[in-house]
Amino acid sequence: MLTTEPNLPDPDGFYAELLALHEGRDEAESHAINARLVLILANHIGDRKVLAQAMALAAKVSDDG
Amino acid sequence: MTAIFQTILYGYERVPEQDREAHHPVVVVGAGPVGLALAIDLAQRDVPVVVLDENDKVSFGSRAICFSKRTLEICDRLGLGHACVGKGVTWCKGRVFFDEREVYGFDLLPEEGHRRPAFVNLQQYFFEQFLVERLRELQAGGKPLEIRGRNRVSEVFQEDSSARLSVETPDGPYSLTADWVIACDGANSPVRAMLGLDFVGRVFEDNFLIADVRMDADFPTERWFWFDPPFNRGQSALLHKQPDGIWRIDLQLGWNIDREAEKQPERVIPRLRAMLGPDVGFELEWVSVYTFQCRRMERFRHGRVLFAGDSAHQVSPFGARGANSGIQDAENLAWKLALVLNGNSEAILDTYDAERVAAADENILNSTRSTDFITPKSPVSRMFRDAVLGLSEQAPFARPLVNSGRLSVPSVYDGSPLNTQDALIGGPPRTRPGAPCVDAPVRDGWLLDRLGGDFVLMGIGAALPDDLDGVRVVRLEHETTLARRYVGGATAAVYLIRPDQHVAARWPSYEAEAVAEALARARGELC
Ligand SMILES: Cc1cc2nc3c(=O)[nH]c(=O)nc-3n(C[C@H](O)[C@H](O)[C@H](O)COP(=O)(O)OP(=O)(O)OC[C@H]3O[C@@H](n4cnc5c(N)ncnc54)[C@H](O)[C@@H]3O)c2cc1C
Numbered sequence: 001m002l003t004t005e006p007n008l009p010d011p012d013g014f015y016a017e018l019l020a021l022h023e024g025r026d027e028a029e030s031h032a033i034n035a036r037l038v039l040i041l042a043n044h045i046g047d048r049k050v051l052a053q054a055m056a057l058a059a060k061v062s063d064d065g
Numbered sequence: 066m067t068a069i070f071q072t073i074l075y076g077y078e079r080v081p082e083q084d085r086e087a088h089h090p091v092v093v094v095g096a097g098p099v100g101l102a103l104a105i106d107l108a109q110r111d112v113p114v115v116v117l118d119e120n121d122k123v124s125f126g127s128r129a130i131c132f133s134k135r136t137l138e139i140c141d142r143l144g145l146g147h148a149c150v151g152k153g154v155t156w157c158k159g160r161v162f163f164d165e166r167e168v169y170g171f172d173l174l175p176e177e178g179h180r181r182p183a184f185v186n187l188q189q190y191f192f193e194q195f196l197v198e199r200l201r202e203l204q205a206g207g208k209p210l211e212i213r214g215r216n217r218v219s220e221v222f223q224e225d226s227s228a229r230l231s232v233e234t235p236d237g238p239y240s241l242t243a244d245w246v247i248a249c250d251g252a253n254s255p256v257r258a259m260l261g262l263d264f265v266g267r268v269f270e271d272n273f274l275i276a277d278v279r280m281d282a283d284f285p286t287e288r289w290f291w292f293d294p295p296f297n298r299g300q301s302a303l304l305h306k307q308p309d310g311i312w313r314i315d316l317q318l319g320w321n322i323d324r325e326a327e328k329q330p331e332r333v334i335p336r337l338r339a340m341l342g343p344d345v346g347f348e349l350e351w352v353s354v355y356t357f358q359c360r361r362m363e364r365f366r367h368g369r370v371l372f373a374g375d376s377a378h379q380v381s382p383f384g385a386r387g388a389n390s391g392i393q394d395a396e397n398l399a400w401k402l403a404l405v406l407n408g409n410s411e412a413i414l415d416t417y418d419a420e421r422v423a424a425a426d427e428n429i430l431n432s433t434r435s436t437d438f439i440t441p442k443s444p445v446s447r448m449f450r451d452a453v454l455g456l457s458e459q460a461p462f463a464r465p466l467v468n469s470g471r472l473s474v475p476s477v478y479d480g481s482p483l484n485t486q487d488a489l490i491g492g493p494p495r496t497r498p499g500a501p502c503v504d505a506p507v508r509d510g511w512l513l514d515r516l517g518g519d520f521v522l523m524g525i526g527a528a529l530p531d532d533l534d535g536v537r538v539v540r541l542e543h544e545t546t547l548a549r550r551y552v553g554g555a556t557a558a559v560y561l562i563r564p565d566q567h568v569a570a571r572w573p574s575y576e577a578e579a580v581a582e583a584l585a586r587a588r589g590e591l592c
Pocket of ligand 1: 098385388
């Protein structure tokens with residue numbers, strides 16, 4: 001099951017770290033990093049069901065605008 | 066290379082039935098790899114067979130080069146495994162390059178205990194030549210086998226209990242009838258068109274330059290695949306060794322190109338020079354530009370006419386699934402036809418359709434996925450593709466995601482009506498009912514040689530009856546590799562194996578009634 005309840009310690013710290021990763025990069029570079037990040041995290045999760053739920057959630061939020 | 070294309074292998078000869086119509090149990094249309102393999106298999110089963118081909122030589126130009134382990138195993142049964150492996154270049158290692166760097170290497174068959182390697186590379190014209198030689202050998206041995214060159218099928222009529230063909234020859238037309246017609250007449254199948262059957266699928270908008278070059282280079286015997294290399298920016302490239310100092314080079318060209326211009330030596334040579342470097346001497350043997358499609362017929366059986374090989378399905382070359390899967394069509398069909406001609410119900414022929422349509426779908430799925438990786442269709446798919454490749458150098462997890470062609474492996478006929486439910490608790494999944502038998506060393510040789518082309522009841526550490534009607538009994542000892550592949554967590558195993566070496570059923574011990582029922586099912590008698 002995909003966890004959708006808060007699960008990150010220090011959410012503000014994580015968010016700042018994510019922005020710092022992209023700091024000073026152009027858009028193409030940032031997209032490439034995000035793509036690698038998705039793959040790395042997907043492998044870490046390693047559960048196709050959880051990944052499918054995560055993809056569905058990501059698509060749903062953007063579809064809803 | 067030119068000599069083999071000019072050699073007449075099955076020249077036209079007038080036959081008496083050109084004056085008086087004759088009837089045949091099986092007529093095979095097309096003497097490509099698939100038609101020839103089918104004819105050999107049928108003849109070995111003493112089914113009389115006539116092969117018709119509009120041509121009289123090997124197929125022209127440069128086509129298949131990679132022949133898979135399963136194809137070689139089938140060739141062992143057909144009597145030409147030695148010729149193929151002897152002439153072919155054996156390989157099992159590959160390397161992947163991205164941009165200017167090598168990102169990783171792989172080994173296709175890290176497992177010991179198989180007679181045949183994962184692949185050999187062999188020009189298709191040699192493969193066809195070996196098939197024709199084997200066919201001649203069987204003829205000389207008195208097998209009921211005929212091949213007629215320059216016999217072009219021009220019309221097909223389905224009748225209730227037979228099919229009628231019109232055939233054009235240098236002496237004019239004649240007609241013949243057959244219980245069964247097997248159309249092995251290639252991707253443009255005239256027989257398919259004559260019956261008005263469709264062939265739908267997906268066209269890939271891309272062109273590939275195939276160049277076979279002769280060179281004395283010390284590249285290792287490996288498959289090298291480049292994504293976005295400096296010498297072919299934004300595209301892919303493949304380098305592969307063939308026998309006789311010939312190398313296959315495959316360069317992706319993109320869609321909007323002038324195909325004629327790209328084939329000219331003044332265009333091709335600089336491309337190859339950029340790839341091979343300034344110091345390598347090479348000579349062009351063959352150049353062509355091709356595009357491809359992934360598609361299949363909806364059904365492979367239409368009454369008295371069955372389709373096999375490229376006539377029934379077409380895939381992209383990535384994965385070497387064309388000829389290899391066609392050879393598996395042929396072996397699936399041969400024993401079933403033999404049963405029907407010996408009085409079995411023709412219902413078993415519908416299982417050819419069920420099993421091989423599923424296999425074609427698997428091949429098309431794999432080859433479509435490879436193509437989507439090699440040729441990303443959108444900026445986002447290119448981004449993920451490059452992300453995978455970029456990571457693959459340092460992060461092993463990304464390597465299984467790299468897809469430069471998933472190389473042909475035989476299909477497992479899961480869900481086939483010929484299978485009996487798995488009764489071997491703890492049995493290895495790879496040898497479950499529907500799976501092709503995995504080779505293993507046995508005393509004095511190899512398992513697949515012991516299985517041959519009959520129905521076999523195989524016992525490993527299990528008591529079996531001395532003989533059984535219609536089945537060959539094979540007793541084996543509990544040896545390590547064999548047991549790992551067939552017994553698994555059980556203590557003993559009994560397998561019922563089909564003539565195409567696929568598992569039909571398995572149990573922990575022999576029980577007469579269960580085996581008899583599974584045998585009837587595997588022979589299509591319960592369909
Ligand atoms: C560039 C390239 C690379 C490839 N690489 C590989 C690879 O590495 N591995 C692999 O497995 N596959 C590969 N393939 C695919 C492989 O070449 C084909 O899948 C294979 O040739 C199919 O064999 P077939 O017998 O079904 O048809 P074909 O080889 O096309 O034979 C059809 C035969 O039917 C005959 N015929 C046609 N019409 C009539 C008629 N009306 N009457 C009588 N006879 C007729 C023709 O003369 C021909 O002999 C490759 C293909 C290409 C183009």
